[in-house]
Amino acid sequence: xxxxxxxxxxxxxxxxxxxxxxxxxxxxxxxxxxxxxxxxxxxxxxxxxxxxxxxxxxxxxxxxxxxxxxxxxxxxxxxxxxxxxxxxxxxxxxxxxxxxxxxxxxxxxxxxxxxxxxxxxxxxxxxxxxxxxxxxxxxxx
Amino acid sequence: xxxxxxxxxxxxxxxxxxxxxxxxxxxxxxxxxxxxxxxxxxxxxxxxxxxxxxxxxxxxxxxxxxxxxxxxxxxxxxxxxxxxxxxxxxxxxxxxxxxxxxxxxxxxxxxxxxxxxxxxxxxxxxxxxxxxxxxxxxxx
Numbered sequence: 001x002x003x004x005x006x007x008x009x010x011x012x013x014x015x016x017x018x019x020x021x022x023x024x025x026x027x028x029x030x031x032x033x034x035x036x037x038x039x040x041x042x043x044x045x046x047x048x049x050x051x052x053x054x055x056x057x058x059x060x061x062x063x064x065x066x067x068x069x070x071x072x073x074x075x076x077x078x079x080x081x082x083x084x085x086x087x088x089x090x091x092x093x094x095x096x097x098x099x100x101x102x103x104x105x106x107x108x109x110x111x112x113x114x115x116x117x118x119x120x121x122x123x124x125x126x127x128x129x130x131x132x133x134x135x136x137x138x139x140x141x
Numbered sequence: 142x143x144x145x146x147x148x149x150x151x152x153x154x155x156x157x158x159x160x161x162x163x164x165x166x167x168x169x170x171x172x173x174x175x176x177x178x179x180x181x182x183x184x185x186x187x188x189x190x191x192x193x194x195x196x197x198x199x200x201x202x203x204x205x206x207x208x209x210x211x212x213x214x215x216x217x218x219x220x221x222x223x224x225x226x227x228x229x230x231x232x233x234x235x236x237x238x239x240x241x242x243x244x245x246x247x248x249x250x251x252x253x254x255x256x257x258x259x260x261x262x263x264x265x266x267x268x269x270x271x272x273x274x275x276x277x278x279x280x281x
Binding site (some may be wrong): 002003004005006008009010011012013014015016017018019020021022023024025026027028029030031033034037038041042048050051052053054055056057058059060061062063064065066067073074075076077078079080081084085086087088089090091092093094095096097098099100102103104106107108109110111112113115116117120121122124125126127128129130131132133134136137138 | 144145146147148149150151152153154155156157158159160161162163164165166167168169170171172174175176177178179180181182183184186187188189190191192193194195196198199202203207208209210211213214215216217219220221222225226227228229230231232233234235236237238239240241242243244245247248249250251252253255257258260261262263264265266267268269270271272273275276
């Protein structure tokens with residue numbers, strides 16, 4: 001087993017939960033990052049373009065602040081490159097659009113709303129991702 | 142203006158959370174998904190602690206008449222377990238397993254200026270446009 005980052009995981013996860021609570025309490029919105037992104041790329045001016053752009057900007061700013069506060073680069077070890085990265089990006093974009101959400105919207109917020117759609121989605125994408133990793137790293141590799 | 146500031150603050154907290162929890166790191170995500178390898182349970186701790194807040198907080202907040210800065214709650218209305226939901230989750234799961242990146246960490250990861258992250262985000266945006274077209278075609 002790889003040594004888990006227990007403190008970072010618990011603190012970081014709590015911050016993610018608190019951020020989702022803030023969005024619901026203040027804006028009445030689900031913190032679904034794929035959905036927030038869709039609203040920006042379709043340039044839908046009638047559906048909260050400013051707050052969407054502000055949230056996405058904040059997401060990047062938070063990662064910038066991490067580097068300033070802790071004085072070290074972001075932890076980042078890429079696991080794919082080139083064509084594989086493009087293919088993965090296309091699948092994540094298509095899948096989150098068709099499936100109405102990703103790890104944040106379905107996984108963190110939807111489950112908290114006890115939404116059957118979100119529970120089914122989360123179980124499905126987790127299981128498929130586990131199978132994908134198994135096939136690509138242990139069977140085909 | 143107030144809603145944008147609130148969203149900016151929430152975004153910063155979320156981005157910090159992704160970086161501190163290392164979910165921004167594809168190696169941590171793949172380490173969790175690779176159950177037959179050297180399993181890394183960090184992702185489970187992250188989801189668990191995030192859910193500890195949302196599972197308790199969401200029902201309390203939606204009991205209010207309206208959010209603080211908006212007239213009403215805007216929550217998903219779809220209820221049916223349909224084919225787009227399942228097939229979307231399958232496609233997303235394959236992509237997530239291939240690169241170890243999902244939308245939040247990928248966007249926050251842009252702050253690293255890593256070219257691979259930019260490539261992934263560009264492909265993800267293209268994928269969303271394809272997904273939107275597919276949704277339209279399916280709705281016909």
